[in-house]
Amino acid sequence: MLSWLRKTRNRQALADDSGELFDENFQRRLESLVIASRRAYRGRARAERRSKKSGSGIEFADHRVYTPGDDFRYLDWNVYRRTGRLLVRLFEEEEDLSVYILLDTSQSMGSDNARKLNYAKRVAAALAYVALAHLDRVSILTFSDRMQHRLPPTRGKNRVFKVFDFLRPIDSSGPTDLAASLKTFAAQNKRRGVAILISDLYDPAGFDAGINTLRYARFEPCVIQTFDADAARPDLHGDAMLVDTETGEERMVTVTPQLLDRYERAHVAYRHEIGRFCAEKQVSYFDMPIHVPVEDAVLSLLRRGAFLI
Amino acid sequence: MELTGLGATQLLTVLGIASAIAVVLYLLRLRRRRVFVPFVRLWDTVLSEQKSTRLFSKLKRWLSLLVALCIIALLSFALGDPRFAGAHQDGRTMVVLMDTSASMQATDVAPSRLHAAIKQVQRLIRRLGPADRMLIARFDAAATPLSPLTGDVAVLERALRGLNASDVPANLAGGVHLALNVLSETSRPEIVIASDGQLQHAHSVRERIKRSKVRVSWIRVGSKSENLGITSFGVRRYPLDKSQVEALIEIWNPTAKERSVEITLFGDGKPIDVQTLQVRPGERLRRFFGDLSGIDRTLEARLRAADRGNDHLAVDNRAYATLSQRRRARVLAVTEGNLYLQAALLLDEYLDVEEIAPADYPNLEKQDGLKRFDVVLFDNWVPRSAPSRPALYLNPSPSSKSDASAFRLFSVRGETVDPYFAKLKSKHPILRWTALRDVNIARAHQVVPEPGDDVIGGDQGTPLIVSGERDSQPMVAFTFDIRQSDLPLRVAWPLLLLNTIDFFVEDSSDDRSSLRTGETWRIPVSAEATRAKLVPPRGDSRFVPVQRGHAVHVGTQTGIYSLRTKRDHAVFAANLGDSAESDIRPVETLRVDGMRAGAVSSGRPGLRKEIWLYLVFAALCILIVEWFTYHRRHTV
Known part of the structure; x- marks a missing residue:
């Protein structure tokens, strides 16, 4: 009963959030994010702060927690000896940074009252605001089985409203085809930079081809997988016909608690598989359950290095 | 097996309709509800493990339909109220006549003969066979059924609760006629008379009993015969001197010993005379009490054993009488x-x-x-x-x-x-x-x-x-x-x-100093009255109907009654006045119109004969198992 109440309350909170995506409260919280993201970098144009890129700079800037896939050469062995913690040294590098935010707007993102898509929009807006606040060049692109909408590269904190206006009307439609979409993206954008992929990665063809496309095109991919914890253990029982929202494929199931347990484990395994792949390919990967508040998720993301590597 | 509820055709109709509804619902259930999921391929890994149990799942679905049809069949069959074929043919049909006459108040069997009879009848009820049916009726001056003809033990036992003996003589004929009417064309008919045997013989029932082939049985109660009773009590004013009265009392000693009794007379509630008398065995001693004066309305005689002997019946120890109201007549x-x-x-000082x-x-x-x-x-x-x-x-x-x-x-x-x-x-x-x-x-x-x-x-x-x-x-x-x-x-x-x-x-009714219980009384009242309020000696007052200037009532209590209308107020007395009831000697043989009553026939104990209860219980059990397995996810 308690869990049911909790679920209901969470859903209600999320439903309330979907009323106005980018209200004043959200904007205030974005401001605090900017203050919290104390990273400075310098680009081709004059930036207010400097960004960091490990391995290529000469001036030590900071440490961050080691994540699988980091270059062993940047491990700070002195700190490890003193504290027993594995930290990677970060060096300042002067650079002009282009940030591409690739937002998945396929049908699967819009399921369950578009909760996942709304959450992804907010994450995209937050990241865009942080980047704009640091005078980075920000571009937002949406895709499903092909590239859909595009916000041209823009810069400056005051352009954030343009970002909001771009994101607000975007709706979910179409199936997911990461490889095809990102191939188009790579071909259309010659200026390399950070490519932040926000998606549930529910691609029947697999997630790896799309990410590899970004890697091969020399973008610095950062994968953010949004998922609904409730969808990981749906409220189902008895006989049902499962229909894929994107492909229309059907599966007959008789749902039992044991089956739900197995499905939950399969869901976790799928996320771990993505994480493992990204680690192997030195791609930053973050999984974001949508019940975590956006600003907390983004702040955590920034503190873990995120795309500001 | 035979159906006593819905007929076979009706049952088949009900079963067919209910089964059809169940099958339709089952087919609807097979049409699974569609649930949209964001990424169905995630389910594939899970479902691949489930494929191995698909055959079993199909079997479970069929089993589920079978269970539903089983429940429907059981409930439909229950609607038919099935009975075993021999239930009606072989079962006894008994009418138990409970004697509630005055002699059943005798206390020679503690607490009374009536209670002893009730206990024996309760034992008889508990020994009823699965096909036996019984009706319980009481009889004293009239016969009254207390229960329907049923095999339900609870109903029969409830009928015996609160049964009390009245102050009236027994009239077995009424009870036997009632029983014969109930038992006409029933299987193994039997009349069971629970009585001490002090009954007015039922005449003209012998032929009916023989024709109906009814067995007559007797549950005997009573063990001792010690009793003294007033069997007659009358009082009148002297015709030529109405200020004085004389009373006649008859005392009966039905025992085999000479007894000493003390008779006390009460005039208007006050003692006016006491005498001790010796009554020989079997003697009916008559004694006049003459020149009694100072009595206006009521006279009561009380009898008490003056020796050390017992007197097991109290109802005949008191007798009551009323005197006509003296009125001055103008001539x-x-x-x-x-x-x-x-x-x-x-000669009459009350004449002007x-x-x-x-x-x-x-x-x-x-x-x-x-x-x-x-x-x-x-x-x-x-x-x-x-x-x-x-x-x-x-x-x-x-x-x-x-x-x-x-x-x-x-x-x-x-x-x-x-x-x-x-x-x-x-x-x-x-x-x-x-x-x-x-x-x-x-x-x-x-x-x-x-x-x-x-x-x-x-x-x-x-x-x-x-x-x-x-x-x-x-x-x-x-x-x-x-x-x-x-x-x-x-x-x-x-x-x-x-x-x-x-x-x-004066009215002729005043000639009688007392009435007899068990008879229909017609008490004159004013012609305008439509009903009269009767206050009996014991219990609550009640209204009795008035027909042609007479209040009509069947009295069952001895004592002084009061009857009141808007204009009249009458007081009258009622006595048992039946020596047969005072004779409480145990009877060895009970004869009904010359036919000897035998022992109660034996039944075959068994389970309840209502099968529908077991059918409903079985359906309930299946439902519980189904519910339990459903919630344990064994059947879904």
Whole structure:
């Protein structure tokens, strides 16, 4: 009963959030994010702060927690000896940074009252605001089985409203085809930079081809997988016909608690598989359950290095 | 197996419809609901493990349908109320007649014979076979069913609760007739009489019992016979001195020992006399209590054993009587002078007599002076028209001095010489306590009785005393001159005269000092009343119906009753007055119209015969198992 109440309350909170995506409260919280993201970098144009890129700079800037896939050469062995913690040294590098935010707007993102898509929009807006606040060049692109909408590269904190206006009307439609979409993206954008992929990665063809496309095109991919914890253990029982929202494929199931347990484990395994792949390919990967508040998720993301590597 | 509820066709219809609905619902259930999921391929890994159990799942679905159809079949079959085929043919059909008469109050079996009978009947109920049916009825003066004809133990036991014995004699005939009506055309019919055997024999039932092939059984109660009882109690005012009364009491000792009893008389609730009497074995001792004075309304006799012997029946130890209300009667005597008449009227101090000559009567009648009188006596004279009051005509003859036109009230054919009372209606209230058969009469008029007239006494063809109505007023006529007979020289004359006046003034019901329980009482009340409030000796008062000026009630209690309407208030007494009930000696053999009652037949104990209960229970069990396995996810 308690869990049911909790679920209901969470859903209600999320439903309330979907009323106005980018209200004043959200904007205030974005401001605090900017203050919290104390990273400075310098680009081709004059930036207010400097960004960091490990391995290529000469001036030590900071440490961050080691994540699988980091270059062993940047491990700070002195700190490890003193504290027993594995930290990677970060060096300042002067650079002009282009940030591409690739937002998945396929049908699967819009399921369950578009909760996942709304959450992804907010994450995209937050990241865009942080980047704009640091005078980075920000571009937002949406895709499903092909590239859909595009916000041209823009810069400056005051352009954030343009970002909001771009994101607000975007709706979910179409199936997911990461490889095809990102191939188009790579071909259309010659200026390399950070490519932040926000998606549930529910691609029947697999997630790896799309990410590899970004890697091969020399973008610095950062994968953010949004998922609904409730969808990981749906409220189902008895006989049902499962229909894929994107492909229309059907599966007959008789749902039992044991089956739900197995499905939950399969869901976790799928996320771990993505994480493992990204680690192997030195791609930053973050999984974001949508019940975590956006600003907390983004702040955590920034503190873990995120795309500001 | 046979169906006693819905018929086979109806059951098949119900079963078919319900099964069809279940199958349709099942098919609808097979059409799975569609649930949209964001990425169905994630389910594939999970479902691949489930494929191996798909065959079992299909089997479970069929099993689920089968369970539903089973439940429907069980419930449908229950609607038919199936019984085993032999249930009705082989079962006994019993009518238990519980004797609730007065003798069942005897305490020789603690706490009473009735309770002992109830216990035995309860044992009989618990031994009923699965196909047996029983009806319980009580009988005393009348028979009353207490339960329906059923095999339900709870219903039968409930019928026995609160059963009490009444103060009335038993009339077995009523109970047997009730039982025979119930048992007509039933299987193995049996009448079980739970009684001490002190019953009025049921006549004219032998043929019916034989024809119906009904078995008559007897549950015997009672062990001792020690009892003393008042079997008769009467009281009356002296006819010539109504201030004093005399009482007659009869005491019966049905035991084999001589007993000493103490009799106490209570007048209006106060003790007025106590006597100790010796009563021999089997003796009915009658004792007069004369010259009792100071009693206005009620008299009660109480009996108590004065020796160390027991007296197991209390209801016959008390007897009650009421006295008629003394009332002063105003009498108008229209006479030229009759010494015998005047002397007789002087004997009753409660008579206010006024005497006038026949010549003064017309004036008095004109002045409406008759309203002051209760009775008018015409001696050797007949008025032109009947008075507006009850009248006694002495010698209404044409030779009297009245003119001939007066004889429209009576028609006289001639005269009879030396008539005598050959025919007498001795129970008529006018003739109480009189002996007239040897009265010598010189001559009498041959009065022709009018329609509605009643000849109370007379010779062949010559009425001597006629009672009837003239102009809607009661009248009595003596068709002879008392001075030409030896009647005035006899004690019967003043009694006859005073009885006639009492007949006019008082109601006949007052003649009875007590009523008998178990009979239908008709108590006179004012004609306008539609109902009367009866206050019995014990228990709450109740309203009883009034029919033709009489309150009607069947009394079941001994004691003093009070009956009240808007205008009247009557008090009367009721006694058991039946020596058969006082005789509580145990009876060895009970005979019903000469037929010997045997022992109760034995039944076959078994389970309840209502199968539908088990069917519903089975359906419930299947539902519980289904529910349990559903929630444990064994069947989904």
